[in-house]
Amino acid sequence: MTEFSLHRALPVAEVPEWHFDTDVVVIGFGAAGACAAIEAAEAGARVTLFERNSGSGGASALSGGEIYIGGGGGTDAQRAAGFEDTTEALAAYLKAAGGPCADEAKCDLYAQHSLAHYNWLKAQGVPYRGNYLPGKHIEPVDDSTLIWSGSEAAEPFCDIATPAPRGHVIQHAGWGGGRPLVDILEARTRDLGVEIVTDARAIALIADGERIVGAVLRIDNANHFVKASKGVVLATGGFVFNEEMRRKYCPETFKLSDPIGDKDDGTGILLGMGAGGDAIHMEQFFTTCPWTMPEPHAYGVFVNVAGQRFINEDCYHGRVSRYAVDQPGGKVYLLLDCAHFSQPLDIANMRIAGTGETWAEVEAELEMPEGTLSATMEFYNRHAREGRDPLFGKRQPILTPLEEGPFVALELDFHDSYFSFFTLGGLRTNIDGEVLDREGAPIAGLFAAGRCTSGLPAWGHGYSSGLSLADCTFFGRRAGAKAAQT
Numbered sequence: 161m162t163e164f165s166l167h168r169a170l171p172v173a174e175v176p177e178w179h180f181d182t183d184v185v186v187i188g189f190g191a192a193g194a195c196a197a198i199e200a201a202e203a204g205a206r207v208t209l210f211e212r213n214s215g216s217g218g219a220s221a222l223s224g225g226e227i228y229i230g231g232g233g234g235t236d237a238q239r240a241a242g243f244e245d246t247t248e249a250l251a252a253y254l255k256a257a258g259g260p261c262a263d264e265a266k267c268d269l270y271a272q273h274s275l276a277h278y279n280w281l282k283a284q285g286v287p288y289r290g291n292y293l294p295g296k297h298i299e300p301v302d303d304s305t306l307i308w309s310g311s312e313a314a315e316p317f318c319d320i321a322t323p324a325p326r327g328h329v330i331q332h333a334g335w336g337g338g339r340p341l342v343d344i345l346e347a348r349t350r351d352l353g354v355e356i357v358t359d360a361r362a363i364a365l366i367a368d369g370e371r372i373v374g375a376v377l378r379i380d381n382a383n384h385f386v387k388a389s390k391g392v393v394l395a396t397g398g399f400v401f402n403e404e405m406r407r408k409y410c411p412e413t414f415k416l417s418d419p420i421g422d423k424d425d426g427t428g429i430l431l432g433m434g435a436g437g438d439a440i441h442m443e444q445f446f447t448t449c450p451w452t453m454p455e456p457h458a459y460g461v462f463v464n465v466a467g468q469r470f471i472n473e474d475c476y477h478g479r480v481s482r483y484a485v486d487q488p489g490g491k492v493y494l495l496l497d498c499a500h501f502s503q504p505l506d507i508a509n510m511r512i513a514g515t516g517e518t519w520a521e522v523e524a525e526l527e528m529p530e531g532t533l534s535a536t537m538e539f540y541n542r543h544a545r546e547g548r549d550p551l552f553g554k555r556q557p558i559l560t561p562l563e564e565g566p567f568v569a570l571e572l573d574f575h576d577s578y579f580s581f582f583t584l585g586g587l588r589t590n591i592d593g594e595v596l597d598r599e600g601a602p603i604a605g606l607f608a609a610g611r612c613t614s615g616l617p618a619w620g621h622g623y624s625s626g627l628s629l630a631d632c633t634f635f636g637r638r639a640g641a642k643a644a645q646t
């Protein structure tokens with residue numbers, strides 16, 4: 161009996177019969193797969209989409225549905241709020257957010273076409289109310305469109321790119337706009353005649369020499385051989401729930417306890433690697449703890465177990481959280497004064513670790529050496545009163561002295577507090593979604609998009625909300641279009 165492996169493509173000579181014959185096979189029905197299928201079908205290809213769950217969704221449907229968009233003079237929502245966002249500023253921000261892992265070609269291309277992509281999303285039926293919601297929000301609790309969703313207005317980003325809010329959220333009351341987003345994309349795939357097969361799990365690719373020509377799908381407990389005359393698009397999500405892969409490629413995540421996503425078992429990455437694809441930035445992950453809620457907590461100061469600050473706390477909550485996880489000692493503290501303290505969210509599981517009438521008393525309760533935390537806060541408050549943060553460049557209005565006792569230190573324990581996380585590394589692809597081998601050459605017939613690839617959200621320390629869905633939807637479209645052309 162033929163053995164199938166994620167790690168080795170099946171030679172076409174071993175295929176006993178074809179159960180499906182199509183042009184483009186898309187594997188995975190989240191945002192990336194849906195967009196790939198739409199573009200491939202629009203280009204006239206016969207498209208068959210296989211999803212192992214009983215319906216569309218994946219992590220995309222669990223998400224906030226927020227997409228990072230801007231440039232080109234600004235979207236309607238940006239312009240109405242007075243932000244004339246430029247393509248250059250968007251490209252510069254994307255590259256800074258990608259840090260050492262940035263794919264400059266993808267950043268430039270997305271910046272050039274982001275506005276058109278927004279119009280494309282609207283043309284698929286994705287609704288946007290068009291208004292701006294100022295302030296710091298993880299997601300709007302109402303149906304607002306535009307929020308600050310990254311570190312645009314904070315150092316060093318504000319010195320690199322003119323700041324503008326770019327988080328565009330589907331019109332949807334409350335959190336969880338991902339489900340309606342995927343529903344709209346699914347409806348579009350059906351209108352275009354994409355053949356959709358659910359409860360179908362990809363277990364191997366099929367190769368004819370160097371070229372990928374199909375896939376093996378497990379359906380109703382039987383193997384089905386699928387011929388793809390133009391190409392296979394992998395859109396299977398990340399690997400946050402595959403402990404073996406995390407141990408091998410992303411061991412830092414074992415400090416944390418709350419992976420988020422759907423099944424995210426890395427299948428697509430393994431299939432791509434098995435066909436000769438390169439996987440890059442596999443150590444990168446997004447994490448956040450909801451420490452900016454309730455909102456006054458956003459004015460707090462973070463210190464590590466040595467009583468030292470480590471970041472300007474006015475940047476994106478996920479960037480602060482990611483730097484926090486780098487600190488020694490397994491925990492950090494969020495310092496607040498009486499004017500800014502409220503009961504933390506239950507879900508955050510942050511406990512009060514120390515209180516005092518002075519910062520020196522808090523320092524003693526935390527059993528830190530004398531003159532550590534107290535000196536940090538004396539230095540911070542003295543300069544905050546003058547509107548300066550000489551160490552990290554935190555800016556007003558978030559920069560404010562914390563001098564109204566009693567004082568409190570909330571403990572964020574990496575293991576016990578709620579640090580949600582998902583992986584960012586994956587297959588190396590070019591701007592057309594072609595999977596590249598270790599020499600950088602495309603593997604014929606093999607495409608990938610979304611979190612089974614490394615894309616716009618390449619660096620955990622620079623992640624901004626909306627970058628993943630921007631990448632999935634835009635480069636999903638590119639992969640589908642290119643596969644259909646082949």
Ligand SMILES: Cc1cc2nc3c(=O)[nH]c(=O)nc-3n(C[C@H](O)[C@H](O)[C@H](O)COP(=O)(O)OP(=O)(O)OC[C@H]3O[C@@H](n4cnc5c(N)ncnc54)[C@H](O)[C@@H]3O)c2cc1C
Nearest residue numbers: 188190192212218219220223224226362397610611626629
């Ligand atoms: C709670 C939460 C909130 C988030 N909010 C946002 C946000 O607002 N904005 C943002 O940009 N990002 C957000 N993210 C991140 C973002 O949702 C994901 O990174 C993104 O949706 C991944 O999309 P994808 O299409 O690559 O994968 P997915 O949406 O996970 O889709 C992959 C699909 O492939 C299927 N599949 C996997 N393996 C196989 C196989 N072998 N055979 C067949 N099918 C298979 C899966 O079942 C799944 O349906 C959020 C994530 C979470 C968990």
